[in-house]
Amino acid sequence: MLSNLVKIKETFEKELAAVKDGAALESLRIKYLGRKSGMMNDVMQKIREVPPEQKSQYGSEANKLKGYITSKIDEAEQGLGGAQKKSADFFDVTLPGIPPVRGGYHPLELTRRMIEGIFQRLGYTIVEGPEAETDWHNFEALNFPKHHPARDMQDTFFLENDLVLRTHTSPVQIRTMEKTKPPVRIICPGRTFRCDWDITHTPNFYQVEGLMVDAGVSFADLKGTIDHFCRELFSPDTVTRFRPSYFPFVEPGAEVDIRCVKCGGKGCRVCKQTGWLEIMGAGMVHVNVLENVGYDSEIYTGFAFGMGIDRIAMLKFGIDDTRLHYENNLRYLEQFRGVC
Amino acid sequence: MLFNIDWLKDYVDIDISSEELAARLTMIGHEVDELKHENGFDILDIDMTPNRGDCSSHIGLARDIAVMLGKEIKIPDTSFKEDKEKSSDYLTVEIDNPEMVHRFAAKVILDAKIGPTPDWMKKRLESIGLRSVCNIVDITNYVMFETGQPLHGYDLDLLAGKKLIGRAAKKGEKVTTLDSIERKLDTEDIVIADGEKGVGLGGVMGGENTELSNSTKKIAVEGAWFNPVNIRRTSKKLGLSTDASYRMERTLDINASVFALERCCNLISEIAGGRILKEMIDIYPNKHDEKIISFRPERARKLIGIEIPDEKISEILESLGGTVTGAGQYRWKVQVPTFRNDLEKEVDLVEEIARFYGYNNITPALPAFEQGAKDLSPGRKIETKTQDYMVTAGLQQLTNFSFCSVAQNILFGIAESESVKVLNPIAEEMDYLRGSLLPSMLKTAALNYNYGMTDIGLFETGVRFKKVQGQELPDEKMMLGIVLSGNQNKLHWSDKPRKFDFYSLSGIVQNMPVLRNRKDFKIVAAQKSFYEEGISAEIKAGNKTVGHLGKISSEAASAFDIEFPVFAAEIELTTLAGIGPDAFNFQSISRFQSVYRDIALIMDENILYEDLISAVKSLNILPLRVIKIFDLFKGKKIPEGKKSIALRLEFLDSEKNFTGSEINELVDTIVDKLKKEFSVELQAS
Numbered sequence A: 001m002l003s004n005l006v007k008i009k010e011t012f013e014k015e016l017a018a019v020k021d022g023a024a025l026e027s028l029r030i031k032y033l034g035r036k037s038g039m040m041n042d043v044m045q046k047i048r049e050v051p052p053e054q055k056s057q058y059g060s061e062a063n064k065l066k067g068y069i070t071s072k073i074d075e076a077e078q079g080l081g082g083a084q085k086k087s088a089d090f091f092d093v094t095l096p097g098i099p100p101v102r103g104g105y106h107p108l109e110l111t112r113r114m115i116e117g118i119f120q121r122l123g124y125t126i127v128e129g130p131e132a133e134t135d136w137h138n139f140e141a142l143n144f145p146k147h148h149p150a151r152d153m154q155d156t157f158f159l160e161n162d163l164v165l166r167t168h169t170s171p172v173q174i175r176t177m178e179k180t181k182p183p184v185r186i187i188c189p190g191r192t193f194r195c196d197w198d199i200t201h202t203p204n205f206y207q208v209e210g211l212m213v214d215a216g217v218s219f220a221d222l223k224g225t226i227d228h229f230c231r232e233l234f235s236p237d238t239v240t241r242f243r244p245s246y247f248p249f250v251e252p253g254a255e256v257d258i259r260c261v262k263c264g265g266k267g268c269r270v271c272k273q274t275g276w277l278e279i280m281g282a283g284m285v286h287v288n289v290l291e292n293v294g295y296d297s298e299i300y301t302g303f304a305f306g307m308g309i310d311r312i313a314m315l316k317f318g319i320d321d322t323r324l325h326y327e328n329n330l331r332y333l334e335q336f337r338g339v340c
Numbered sequence B: 001m002l003f004n005i006d007w008l009k010d011y012v013d014i015d016i017s018s019e020e021l022a023a024r025l026t027m028i029g030h031e032v033d034e035l036k037h038e039n040g041f042d043i044l045d046i047d048m049t050p051n052r053g054d055c056s057s058h059i060g061l062a063r064d065i066a067v068m069l070g071k072e073i074k075i076p077d078t079s080f081k082e083d084k085e086k087s088s089d090y091l092t093v094e095i096d097n098p099e100m101v102h103r104f105a106a107k108v109i110l111d112a113k114i115g116p117t118p119d120w121m122k123k124r125l126e127s128i129g130l131r132s133v134c135n136i137v138d139i140t141n142y143v144m145f146e147t148g149q150p151l152h153g154y155d156l157d158l159l160a161g162k163k164l165i166g167r168a169a170k171k172g173e174k175v176t177t178l179d180s181i182e183r184k185l186d187t188e189d190i191v192i193a194d195g196e197k198g199v200g201l202g203g204v205m206g207g208e209n210t211e212l213s214n215s216t217k218k219i220a221v222e223g224a225w226f227n228p229v230n231i232r233r234t235s236k237k238l239g240l241s242t243d244a245s246y247r248m249e250r251t252l253d254i255n256a257s258v259f260a261l262e263r264c265c266n267l268i269s270e271i272a273g274g275r276i277l278k279e280m281i282d283i284y285p286n287k288h289d290e291k292i293i294s295f296r297p298e299r300a301r302k303l304i305g306i307e308i309p310d311e312k313i314s315e316i317l318e319s320l321g322g323t324v325t326g327a328g329q330y331r332w333k334v335q336v337p338t339f340r341n342d343l344e345k346e347v348d349l350v351e352e353i354a355r356f357y358g359y360n361n362i363t364p365a366l367p368a369f370e371q372g373a374k375d376l377s378p379g380r381k382i383e384t385k386t387q388d389y390m391v392t393a394g395l396q397q398l399t400n401f402s403f404c405s406v407a408q409n410i411l412f413g414i415a416e417s418e419s420v421k422v423l424n425p426i427a428e429e430m431d432y433l434r435g436s437l438l439p440s441m442l443k444t445a446a447l448n449y450n451y452g453m454t455d456i457g458l459f460e461t462g463v464r465f466k467k468v469q470g471q472e473l474p475d476e477k478m479m480l481g482i483v484l485s486g487n488q489n490k491l492h493w494s495d496k497p498r499k500f501d502f503y504s505l506s507g508i509v510q511n512m513p514v515l516r517n518r519k520d521f522k523i524v525a526a527q528k529s530f531y532e533e534g535i536s537a538e539i540k541a542g543n544k545t546v547g548h549l550g551k552i553s554s555e556a557a558s559a560f561d562i563e564f565p566v567f568a569a570e571i572e573l574t575t576l577a578g579i580g581p582d583a584f585n586f587q588s589i590s591r592f593q594s595v596y597r598d599i600a601l602i603m604d605e606n607i608l609y610e611d612l613i614s615a616v617k618s619l620n621i622l623p624l625r626v627i628k629i630f631d632l633f634k635g636k637k638i639p640e641g642k643k644s645i646a647l648r649l650e651f652l653d654s655e656k657n658f659t660g661s662e663i664n665e666l667v668d669t670i671v672d673k674l675k676k677e678f679s680v681e682l683q684a685s
């Protein structure tokens, strides 16, 4: 029975080679693939006569042959390298191929995933929290007293009932520590809001806040962690610089710069000729914050850091206007489809 | 904040270049935004952090520079020749509210010559952005920028009862400030009053009614310590931030008022002459305690993560003006100077040590971390999985603002009472939080269409907000929005374009990983106000509605100036994450051959495809692996009110291959069932 299939294949190949025009090809198709009297139909019907132990092999060989014949006839029809193809036919390999249907990620999503990935590998858990927040979680618990000038550092959107749109993702720190005992290692990515709109600010943007609290955590640990992160995110030879700064919820507080990714420190427009790019705020979690969430600040210490995803995206991709992220012009967004 | 380096040199010996000074200040926490060279001066523009009110003066910054450079601070001359008469013979000072006014000091100067300001002072003031007024006003300003203490001068002859009183404003009291604006006050504001009326807004701005003029003969100069909380409240409420209020808000040195007044008198006697009456009027009912901080050098070493000897620590603290006792012991006592109001706790001193030790001298140490990467939260997991799928499905991700107008919310079915209002919106039509992603996504569609990008396949994941009665925070749900218009595939030479339609949309939804394996997932016809009549459906997971899809109605579209067909969907990812996916179980695969049969059926056009399929499935024919529609048409040979549906049936058994008659029997069973239930007719092939 199987040898019969081989014969059919040989005959088909000979006949196909002899085909000169479309009509001949069509009659060849009917001869082999016709629905009622086609040769392959016959072959399929014959399966009943095959001994049981060969049924499976016969079935699969018959299917293979049917597929082969179908594709050969299709090929010939398109004149693409089939039996019909004359050596004089011109075939243009440079015509654009058919692109598979594929969309794209927003550059902020790409950046967020890079950052999340680095900290996940360091054993940090990703935590989220609400975007509309209480004054306690967004300010008070983070050591921003009600009438303190530090509140001016962040232009706040106010909602009814004493709520605010969170100005940073730091409230997620508080929410996490309120219900978890140390050690804590989390990062909190998410949308944040400030009442500001120009070439470097948009009324909402994304932040990643990180927090590690454990017995004996030091500023040196903070430096090591941030150095590691910057080298993974930018390049292995990234140089960081820590400067004293002030954020109410950390002390000692710091601002972290990296050596300019554009000019390598010589000074350029991107780094405003300083050779350095500010990329995040950081510091040791303030004792007031630890006490606000009921941690014993004598035993536990920790560090926190926060960076803008939008800013990191600008540095990574060389974007000069942060408003582009929210305009959603496809001419802009589609450029990032090749980023991996 | 601007600082004149020449001026700083009056108080500290700066033996490095201005460039180096700028760089080193940045590294001790005084970030220099710019070093300017103007009119022969080097000017530092420093981004002063709000905790360092003490550095909002030249002496204040010079103190930090002195520590940084290891130099001594030079305090300016405060001496002057005193007149025989006493200030208190001409002026009475009272504090009516010691909670608001902790200290109130004043001096009286007679017969000073009010006139122009000497060049050197004028130039220094101009170099930091101040305009010269007259010598006395300029001197009080100069002293404020030198010492940080705001001072104010009054025409003593205009003070009723020859009195200055520091008190709370009365409800509704009015004071006209120097900028000629009448300010209406309440009981939380601090007023400086004479015997009859308000003559100044304490700590914010002086009053117009007692302003110094060329005819002024007797001057009263006042310096006070006001409660920073009141000052800030007043300044915020009135939208009036002044050099004085800026400094007052940041908490002054309680002792600065007396020192600044003495310095002021020194300059007046030098520049404007006159008689400086003797004795300081100094009302100080609310005494501030000396601040002593308990401090452990070991704690500093541990927290910073450095080895630094006790001697070095104590040296830094002393150079900052602190007095250390108990050195050599585990616990020290450090008395901090009154000008460092920011130093309250042990950790504040730790920061000072780290700051002058140098953050960059701390050796980094990567802490030991738990092994293994951490998984995402269920919410973020479903969000990223959905994004991945949407990208594979050919859609582009968007990120829109969270803001919208209330009209846009209402248009998409979110009532005004459910909408969350922003009290201080940044722009029109951005005064509410979005209750649906669709309005902003449609705006994006319109924007791109107007640029000529008419093939639009967009998705966004983001939070929508709804107000819920009795709940502290608004309800936030992570949503997926989809907007489709134009061609589904890109223009290509070998292919014809296919337009997006309802079925491209429902196809994307049906194949979402979070939905396709759910047994209880269904799309059911349901009319939404913003979808076109009939082309509107809800997405169900069991009896929960988890989203909707349809064709945007022309009325809704016109709100975004859209005149092209748009299909949209919105799905609650938070809800899907909450109910979780159906468990997935592998099914063994058959090693036999599939047999296909096609049947074409004519039936009433309003028969739902889903009902048809359910009827076939109810037969429970196990070998029927797949049943799928592959053609649908009306008209032509089909009678009015009818449609023809072509179905492909795939039969497969795990035990054997089928014979033709076996298959025929199964097909007959199926057709019979459909004939009985829906009166379908088999169409001749």
Ligand SMILES: [Zn+2]
Pocket: A260, A261, A262, A263, A264, A265, A266, A267, A268, A269, A270, A271, A272, A273, A275, A276
């Ligand atoms: Zn640069």
